[in-house]
Every structure is written in structure tokens, then in C-alpha cells.
Amino acid sequence: MSLDPTTVVTLLGIVGLAAVGIGGRRRKQDGIGEWTVAKRGFGAFTTWFLQAGEAFTTFSFLGLAGIAFGGGVAACFALCYLSINLILQYFTMPRMRELGVQGGYLTQADFFTDRFRSPLLGKVVAVVGAVFLLPYLQLQITGLGLIVELATGSAAGGRLSMVLATVLTVGFVLWSGIRGIARVAYLKDFLMVIGLIVLAVGVLASLDGGLGGLFTTIREERPALLGFDQEGYDTAWFISAVVISGIGGGLGTMAHLWPPVLAAGSGRALRKNAIWLPLYQLALMIPVIVGFAGVLGLAPDSPGNAVALTLAGQTLPGWLVGLVAVAAASAAMVPSAAIIVGISSLVSRNVLGVRGDRAQLRVTHAVAIAAAGLALLLGLARPDLLSNLLLLTYGGLTQLAPAIVMGLARRVRLSAAAALSGVLTGVAVLTWLTFGGVDAGTVDPGLPALLANIAATAAVEAVRRRRHRPALPPEPALAGPPTAATRS
Incomplete structure (x- = not known):
């Protein structure tokens, strides 16, 4: 890997991001509480950057441009589902924080354990959360390697950067926890x-x-890109992807999004962020525009995920390409750090049930290293399309949505058995549709899985209520005609 300006700026930027994260530690960490949610006192400013930092990822740079390049306006699904996310979060996030303060939650699974009075449900949710967040972590690591590879022109440099960035990210996460993530954000x-x-x-x-001129040319030469007529990106794909991703993000189904909410100092801060975070969607229009530009400037068989940085290399000087690469790398490192915190805290606290603050923190750190290492190995051995990994994560974790909605109510009227049945059914159907060779067309498999989930939840709850319906009191005996005894 040659040390040209692009390479130097990119590698220095990655190291600099990690250094900023390491500087985020303020005090000695005696337990997972400080590491995961600090002192639950983050204001609107810090919470803003944490929530934005974890929501806008490598997919924002590479995946959206790739979808626009191959599917045209279908890439706008991200703008639609993020709008749904923030509308729902305005109502759900303050309630999640309120319950978290009352119950001392540190993880998403704590919510399920407490609200449904079921440690078993909490364990199952923790396993589901960790398993389906792993491909999301792989997405960030793979995307970062692709960013460096495209920026420097070196495949070996891309793989090396994946290893370097993963090690540095794990390092600052272990040292600084959520405070370090906030500083890098x-x-x-x-x-x-x-x-x-x-x-x-x-x-x-x-x-x-x-x-x-760009869109005039697109309209004249490739008008199909301005509709939902591209292979794999039709109306069914668009609608189902928007619904699943919108529900998934808006109802708090992704475990790594809970620590910023639980660390917020007030519900008002979360509501303010839900109002103003849509400003970021203006920035997300840029990768979509770049994807359309790639249609005119690149070969039709060009890899979609390479469009943004390929065009950057053709139009910008090397040091500016490095700046764009560092920005894209930061969009991978911050979400990676949050996902590592989410997975490791779920496993140590809810799956393994480690007791004692110090022991729990040590195990959490060990799991963080293991999770990051596994995601790195998957990224090196089995790289995949970024959009596919993103939708797999959303499809799996959205299966938690029905139970979360019921758990947020003032009084939980859904049984743990019904919630558990729904989650397991949804995950089973999603797994079958995704890996069983089933042809479901272009519909996001998370949607039929969610419908099966809701049906199973409703059926089990109906049976439970029928069995536990209180018996009616016996009817009084009908009075017969008066007898001699009664007349006397």
C-alpha cells in the first residue's frame, strides 16, 4: 500500500478518531452502569450526536449511492423510513427513558424482563438482539474496509484497515464506554x-x-430510474423495506439504540432531537444524487457500493478523497462502537446473568472483544452487499416490535408467553424465508415474518385469556309454585 496523500490522510484520520474516543473517559469504571449509560445525565446536545452518530452509518455513504445507481429513486426508501423512525421516537423514546430510570435498565432486555416479569423472555430477547446485531456490526467493518480500498486503490490496504479500525474501536470502547462514543460522535x-x-x-x-442537467439527462436516457421498475427494487420492495425499517428504528427494536436513550437527562431532550434530527436527511440526499451521477459516469456493471468513492477519486484531489474517506470511516466506527456496547452488555447482563459490578464489567469487555473479532472474521471471509445486511438486521429485530408496544403501555396486558411466542414465530419465519430458498419475490422477508409474529401473539394471548376467564357465579334456582309449607 503506497503512502500517497489519500492513504496518509485516511490512516491518520482513523487513528485520530480512536484517540478522540480514548480521551472520553472521565472516571474509573467500577461497573457496567457507568460504561453503558454514564450517569443518565446527558443533555440534548450530547444525546443529539449520540443518536445521529448511531443512526447514520456506512450505509449512508456507500449503500444509498449503490441503490440509487442500480435502483434509482428506490434509494429514497431511507428518507421515508427515517421520517417514520423519528415520528415514532418522539413518543416512544421518552417513555423508554422514564421506565429505564424507574427500573434501573441498562439494556433493552432489562425492559422485557421487568415489564413482562419474565427473565426467560429477557434472555430470549437478548439472544435475538445480539444475533441480529452481529450482521450490522459486520456491515460497518466491511464498509470501512471497502472505503479504504476504494480510496487508496489497495485491496490489501482495505483488509488491513478493517483490522486496524476494529482494534482501535474496541480499544476506545473498552476504555471509555459511552462517553468515548459520544466524543467521537x-x-x-x-x-x-x-x-x-x-x-x-x-x-x-x-x-x-x-x-x-443530471436529472434532465436521466429523464431522457434512463427514465426507468425515476420509477419503481428496476429489477429487485420495485414497489413491493420499497414499501416493505420502508415499513420494516421504519417500525424497527422507531419502536426501539435495535438494542444498541437504547443506551443513548437511557443515558439522556430528560425526556424533553429526546423529544427535541426527534424534532430536529430530520435535518440530517438533507445530507442523505447527497449519496442518492451521487448514485444517479454514477449512472452517467461509470460502467453499468460497476459495483454499486463503490460508486461514491470511485466518483470521488475521479473528481477530487487525493487529499480531499482522503477527507471523504475519513468521514466515511467515522460513519463506520461510531456505530460499530455502539453495536459492540449493545451486544456485549446484552450477553453479559441478560444472557449469562453475571453478578457483581466488577465481574459483569470484565465479562462485558471480554464479550466485546469476541463480538468484534467474530464480525471482523465474517467481514474478511464473507463480505456481502451492505443493503442486504442492513435489511436482515432490521427484519430480525423488528420481530420485537409488538411486544415493545405492549410493554410501553401504562399497564402491560400481554402475557410473557404470548410475547415470547410471537418473537420466536417471527424469527423462525424470517430465517426460513431468508435461508430456506423460499422465493418471496422482492418483499422484505421481515414483513411476512412480522405478520406471522402478530398472528401468533394474538392466538396465544386469546387462548390464555379464555383459560383464565373467571367462572360466572351460578344462577339462582327458579322459584316454583308456593307449597303448603311456604304458605304457612
Whole structure:
């Protein structure tokens, strides 16, 4: 891997991000509580960056441009589902925080254990959360390697960067916990916006007629990209992907999104963020535009995930390509760190049930290393399309949505048995549709799995209520005609 300006800027940026995270530690950590949710006092400013940092990821840079390149306006599904996310979060997140403070929750599974009075349900949810977050972690690590590979032109450099970034991310997470993630999130969001703006200016400046000319040419030469007629990206795909991803993010089904909520100092801070976070969606239009630009400037068989940085390399000087690569790398490292916290705390606290603050923290750290190592191995051995990994995560974790809705109510009227049956049914159907060779067309398999989940939940709850329905009191005997005894 040659040390050209792009490579130097990229590698220095990755190391610098980790250094910022290491500097986030404030005090000695005696337990998982400080490491996971700090002192539950983060204000709106810190919570804003944490929530944005974990929601806008490598997919925002690479995956969206790739979908726009191959599927056209179908890439706007991200704008739709994020809007649904934030509308739902305005109502759900403050309630989650309120329950978390009352019950001392540190993880998503704590919510299930407490609200449904079922440690078994909490364990199952923890396993589901950890298993389906793992491909999401793989997505971030794989995406980061692809970013460096495309920026530097070295496949070996991409693999090396995956290892380096994973080690550095695990290092600052173990040392600083959520406070370190918050510090890197400040820098990440700044870099992401700047990087996207630089990318947009460079790409549009290279086009005849700028933005207007781009879409005029698309309308004349590739009008199908402006509708839902592309193979694999039809109306059924768009609607089902929006529904599953919108429900998944809006109802708190992703375990790594709970620590920022539980660490917030007030519900008001969370509501303010839900109002203003849609501003980030303006930035997400840039990868979509870049994907359309790739249709005109790249070969039709170009890899979709390579579109954004390939165009950056064609239109920007090396050091600016490095800046865009660092911004994209930060969009991988912050979510990776949050996912590592989410998986490790679920396993140590809810699956293994480790007792004692210090012991729980040690096991959490060990699981964090193991989870990151496994995701790295999967990323090196079995890289996959970023959008597929994202939708698999959302499809699996959305199976927790019905139980979460019932658990957020003032009074939980759903039994743990019904909730458990629904989750297991949904996960089983999703697994069958995804890996069983079933042809479900372009519909996101998470949607039929969710419908089966709801049906199973309703059926089990109906049976339970019928069995536990209180017996009616016996009817009084009908009075017969008066007898001589009664007349006397």
C-alpha cells in the first residue's frame, strides 16, 4: 500500500478518531452502569450526536449511492423510513427513558424482563438482539474496509484497515464506554456533513449542467430510474423495506439504540432531537444524487457500493478523497462502537446473568472483544452487499416490535408467553424465508415474518385469556309454585 496523500490522510484520520474516543473517559469504571449509560445525565446536545452518530452509518455513504445507481429513486426508501423512525421516537423514546430510570435498565432486555416479569423472555430477547446485531456490526467493518480500498486503490490496504479500525474501536470502547462514543460522535457528524458536501461539489462540478442537467439527462436516457421498475427494487420492495425499517428504528427494536436513550437527562431532550434530527436527511440526499451521477459516469456493471468513492477519486484531489474517506470511516466506527456496547452488555447482563459490578464489567469487555473479532472474521471471509445486511438486521429485530408496544403501555396486558411466542414465530419465519430458498419475490422477508409474529401473539394471548376467564357465579334456582309449607 503506497503512502500517497489519500492513504496518509485516511490512516491518520482513523487513528485520530480512536484517540478522540480514548480521551472520553472521565472516571474509573467500577461497573457496567457507568460504561453503558454514564450517569443518565446527558443533555440534548450530547444525546443529539449520540443518536445521529448511531443512526447514520456506512450505509449512508456507500449503500444509498449503490441503490440509487442500480435502483434509482428506490434509494429514497431511507428518507421515508427515517421520517417514520423519528415520528415514532418522539413518543416512544421518552417513555423508554422514564421506565429505564424507574427500573434501573441498562439494556433493552432489562425492559422485557421487568415489564413482562419474565427473565426467560429477557434472555430470549437478548439472544435475538445480539444475533441480529452481529450482521450490522459486520456491515460497518466491511464498509470501512471497502472505503479504504476504494480510496487508496489497495485491496490489501482495505483488509488491513478493517483490522486496524476494529482494534482501535474496541480499544476506545473498552476504555471509555459511552462517553468515548459520544466524543467521537461529535467529530463524526461534523466530518460526515463536510465530507458529503465536498463529495457533492466535486461530482456536480464535473457534470454538464450541474444538478439540473443530471436529472434532465436521466429523464431522457434512463427514465426507468425515476420509477419503481428496476429489477429487485420495485414497489413491493420499497414499501416493505420502508415499513420494516421504519417500525424497527422507531419502536426501539435495535438494542444498541437504547443506551443513548437511557443515558439522556430528560425526556424533553429526546423529544427535541426527534424534532430536529430530520435535518440530517438533507445530507442523505447527497449519496442518492451521487448514485444517479454514477449512472452517467461509470460502467453499468460497476459495483454499486463503490460508486461514491470511485466518483470521488475521479473528481477530487487525493487529499480531499482522503477527507471523504475519513468521514466515511467515522460513519463506520461510531456505530460499530455502539453495536459492540449493545451486544456485549446484552450477553453479559441478560444472557449469562453475571453478578457483581466488577465481574459483569470484565465479562462485558471480554464479550466485546469476541463480538468484534467474530464480525471482523465474517467481514474478511464473507463480505456481502451492505443493503442486504442492513435489511436482515432490521427484519430480525423488528420481530420485537409488538411486544415493545405492549410493554410501553401504562399497564402491560400481554402475557410473557404470548410475547415470547410471537418473537420466536417471527424469527423462525424470517430465517426460513431468508435461508430456506423460499422465493418471496422482492418483499422484505421481515414483513411476512412480522405478520406471522402478530398472528401468533394474538392466538396465544386469546387462548390464555379464555383459560383464565373467571367462572360466572351460578344462577339462582327458579322459584316454583308456593307449597303448603311456604304458605304457612
